[in-house]
Amino acid sequence: MTTWVLLRGLMRESRHWGDFPARFQQAVGAERVLCLDFPGNGQLHAGHSLTTVAAMADHCHGQLQVLGVAEPVHVLAVSLGAMVALAWADQYPDDMQRMVLINTSVAPHNPFFHRLKPVNYPALITTMLFGSSMQREQLILRITSNLNTTVQAREIVARWAAYAQDSPISTGNILRQLLAAMRFRAPPYSGKVPLLLLAGKHDRLVNAACSRKLADLWACPLYLHPTAGHDLPLDDADWVIEHVLNWQVNTNVAPVLQSENQ
Template identity: 35%
Template sequence: MTTLVLLRGLMRDSRHWYGFDQRLAQQAVNVISIDLPGNGLLVNQPSPGKMQDYCDAVWQQIDDALLKQGMLPSQVKVVLVGLSMGGMLALTMAAQCRLRVQHVVLINSSAANLSPWYKRFQCLGLMRSLGAVLTRALHTSLSNNIDNDKSHWLEATVLDFTSRHLGQSIEVIHAWSLLRLQCHTSLSNGLRQLYASARFHSPVLNGISVSVIVANQDKLAHPKCSEQLAVFYQTQLHKIDDCGHDVSLDQPQQLQQLLLELIH
């Protein structure tokens, strides 16, 4: 059975797959969802400022999960699936431990040696999302459905920025706001994650398959960033239309089908 390791992006954790990991697990695939230092279950740990310093904590979670399932980590080659910053980490892990990685799948990721910073993080898109949330609050019932807790407004802005279809979903905004209230990444850890991501350079990988998936309507990382990754790794670019940065939220069925095709 193929083992997929799911890695989320900046200041997000395994809970933000929003059921996508369970969907995959129903397809005869072993799925391990990981939290990075500073996020999720590891929220109290400091986030490193270098991408390579995340690897040990991630491999430890993978090994623990495999041992719980009765498998020897040394005998399992994993498929690393990384969204955004998670893709950068997946490449770093593959470069460090080549013998443990079968395949790397990048989703809406980027690298500093391939794309300029303003395409890797489109600040204008974030400002537009903030403006859209404030406008809806003035002209619709959004303000009546979302209380004045800042977590709700933060998540409403994040969702508008990263999702093409569910950015205005009151249900998802409430769900993610609850996740934030239960546990959220500190500002200092978030800044360190951003710093590590900003400095990331794509490593050369030999003997490991790399696949690149891009959402054509990504407002966070410009699709050109994924195009450059595909060129660098000399691999096909797989496009998902009508989809924002958070592909597993916007087009879970398409992403699931594509992942299964890539790993089989």
């Protein structure tokens, strides 16, 4: 059975994938697609968020056991979720068959001012810690997406704000997740788990130079979307699916090292 696991980032939960999981499952022909929430988010919002990425990886490993997944899984992960995927592959390499990491960044390979663009610091600190759920979601959409349709943006923010009301994330859990991301140091990449990097060239949150650096360091393929932002599955789901499909076919034959629009 082919199982894909999808992991979201800071303050995000399974519902933030929208219709991407269903579209992705149909396109790649997976028998099962699992969207896991981290403690403190979504269905697990009442619990305390974990303060290390390693503990989040332990959580993912445990969830496979709870869900009765015995075979190695394929992982597609965004941002903080991508950090967790790296730790997961390092701690439990037998769990994973391949991974796709989207707009990630990691110490010590990427400087802090590339991992989180300084222009966002004031708004993030003020709004994330003291803003209303609506203000938070408006800011998150503005800095993570390059969608330019006003009506669509309003609909997305309203939907996300409803998620936040239904499964509120506490200020303490926001800080715990930030602490986990800040403390994480990438383990050596062994190459045992095939890796694909995808990034938005116009990501307003994380500099695309982070993905370029990791692709060079780990000798893995990188594709850069020419217009998309941080939330690539939201901005252009079809593009993500196309590149995952092509890479999946190629890596079934032999490793392919290439990059696009670098």
